[in-house]
Amino acid sequence: MTATVAISLGNERGAAPVRIGILGAGPAGLVTALALERYLVPGRARITLFDQNASATDYPGVEYGIQERACRALERIGKLEQALARANPCTELAFYQARLGRRFRTVRVNSHYTRTVVRQEFIADLSALLEQTVLLRRHTVTTIDPAPDRAVVVSGEQGPDQAPFAAEFDLIVAADGVRSVARSRLFPAAATPCDRGFSCIYMLVEDTPETAPPGFMARANSGRNELVMGSLSTLTMFPLGAGRLALGIGFDHATKRSLWSEQGLAEDVEWAQIPAAKKKAIAVRLADDTPLPDGSMSPALDLVSDWNSYKIYLWSMRDTDPLSRPYATSSGLVVIGDAAHAMMPTIGMGASLAIEDAEMLARAVALAIQQNPDAASFRAAAERAVFAPFAAARVPVWNDLMGRARQAAIQNFIDVGRHKRFAIGPQIPNTLLSKLVTRGEAILGALGL
Numbered sequence: 001m002t003a004t005v006a007i008s009l010g011n012e013r014g015a016a017p018v019r020i021g022i023l024g025a026g027p028a029g030l031v032t033a034l035a036l037e038r039y040l041v042p043g044r045a046r047i048t049l050f051d052q053n054a055s056a057t058d059y060p061g062v063e064y065g066i067q068e069r070a071c072r073a074l075e076r077i078g079k080l081e082q083a084l085a086r087a088n089p090c091t092e093l094a095f096y097q098a099r100l101g102r103r104f105r106t107v108r109v110n111s112h113y114t115r116t117v118v119r120q121e122f123i124a125d126l127s128a129l130l131e132q133t134v135l136l137r138r139h140t141v142t143t144i145d146p147a148p149d150r151a152v153v154v155s156g157e158q159g160p161d162q163a164p165f166a167a168e169f170d171l172i173v174a175a176d177g178v179r180s181v182a183r184s185r186l187f188p189a190a191a192t193p194c195d196r197g198f199s200c201i202y203m204l205v206e207d208t209p210e211t212a213p214p215g216f217m218a219r220a221n222s223g224r225n226e227l228v229m230g231s232l233s234t235l236t237m238f239p240l241g242a243g244r245l246a247l248g249i250g251f252d253h254a255t256k257r258s259l260w261s262e263q264g265l266a267e268d269v270e271w272a273q274i275p276a277a278k279k280k281a282i283a284v285r286l287a288d289d290t291p292l293p294d295g296s297m298s299p300a301l302d303l304v305s306d307w308n309s310y311k312i313y314l315w316s317m318r319d320t321d322p323l324s325r326p327y328a329t330s331s332g333l334v335v336i337g338d339a340a341h342a343m344m345p346t347i348g349m350g351a352s353l354a355i356e357d358a359e360m361l362a363r364a365v366a367l368a369i370q371q372n373p374d375a376a377s378f379r380a381a382a383e384r385a386v387f388a389p390f391a392a393a394r395v396p397v398w399n400d401l402m403g404r405a406r407q408a409a410i411q412n413f414i415d416v417g418r419h420k421r422f423a424i425g426p427q428i429p430n431t432l433l434s435k436l437v438t439r440g441e442a443i444l445g446a447l448g449l
């Protein structure tokens with residue numbers, strides 16, 4: 001049997017600084033660490049970030065919409081431009097109905113506060129900004145146990161040839177995503193994601209000006225996100241700049257059954273097991289169902305050289321109810337991001353909400369550490385000073401946006417044949433609202449609030 005290695009956090013129990021462990025180096029975990037670095041008085045805490053992945057490229061996501069609430073959170077910690085150095089600014093969202101053959105609505109957005117990123121680039125860029133945090137990759141947390149005096153012990157595996165690890169913390173921030181260990185441990189009844197009846201093929205299509213089909217480069221380098229409702233499916237297009245375009249093609253499971261059957265595929269076959277030619281045939285069929293006024297996107301699918309690449313995957317839509325009390329009452333553990341509220345991408349809010357959670361939690365933690373600098377007194381104060389106020393502020397926001405994401409799933413992706421218009425709502429900041437928020441913040445700032 002291999003002996004467990006105790007990770008050294010460099011301080012004795014009860015002595016400062018406060019030991020903070022973060023589970024998961026996705027947007028929520030990384031921004032928590034960056035915001036703690038920004039808000040904490042130097043030397044008051046030691047931050048350790050665990051992630052099971054070996055690198056930022058291990059994650060299967062294609063793109064993120066980084067919406068205004070996330071941009072403002074990144075701005076508050078002084079990292080907006082560095083974190084989004086490779087992002088593409090978005091200027092407008094254009095909505096089309098294929099049956100009508102025209103665009104029926106355009107929403108102009110504030111391009112300073114609305115960006116689109118390649119998931120892997122964004123994670124790599126956030127990771128590179130860490131200055132004081134110890135980032136432990138290839139560390140899979142398997143167990144979380146309460147320890148005496150409200151401390152928490154996490155333990156897990158480092159890889160086949162490495163000893164298991166264990167470490168004790170004064171605070172654990174669980175940002176470990178939709179299959180959160182913390183969520184299943186604390187709230188087992190609420191841990192299983194619920195199937196919402198539709199799937200999306202996500203893909204990254206890229207080319208150069210020399211070889212791209214007409215119109216592709218202009219679309220990929222534009223600031224216009226386009227959404228097209230067809231009779232079977234809904235196509236979403238996110239320009240990523242540098243000749244890259246993310247496509248998401250969503251369809252309900254009745255449509256999936258018939259498309260898979262057309263290709264002679266069993267309904268429950270894994271995407272990875274589907275031959276490349278059949279993957280392409282399904283995608284072309286769906287792209288032809290959602291033509292834009294200037295034509296179908298199916299010629300752009302010829303640009304995909306490898307249909308078995310990780311840049312093309314099928315995402316079966318599941319979500320989890322937001323936790324109503326996202327923390328433990330007997331130890332220092334709080335849950336944020338997808339671990340607290342995994343959301344479908346129907347309003348493009350998953351990463352943005354996770355980033356906002358992270359910044360708000362870190363601000364409250366830093367203030368509580370300032371008021372309770374000793375680790376033991378911080379542990380005693382955490383529920384009252386951090387967890388309860390955080391939950392009171394965030395849970396209503398999570399419930400509101402989860403409701404909108406579910407409504408948009410039905411109208412925009414499941415009942416597409418019945419609707420002429422997209423469900424879009426006030427979660428999309430237009431330029432006027434954006435200006436009003438900026439003005440409001442400037443007034444509060446001038447008043448010293």
Ligand SMILES: Cc1cc2nc3c(=O)[nH]c(=O)nc-3n(C[C@H](O)[C@H](O)[C@H](O)COP(=O)(O)OP(=O)(O)OC[C@H]3O[C@@H](n4cnc5c(N)ncnc54)[C@H](O)[C@@H]3O)c2cc1C
Binds near residue numbers: 053176202343354
């Ligand atoms: C398959 C899939 C594809 C997606 N594709 C997209 C997309 O294309 N566009 C989009 O906008 N959104 C996408 N999402 C949703 C989006 O990823 C989330 O909304 C967003 O990333 C939430 O951020 P987070 O930090 O809370 O969680 P995550 O980004 O999921 O980060 C959680 C991190 O925790 C780590 N982790 C998990 N368990 C452990 C453990 N036991 N020990 C150590 N580390 C652990 C993971 O490796 C991961 O890095 C996708 C989600 C899934 C599940």
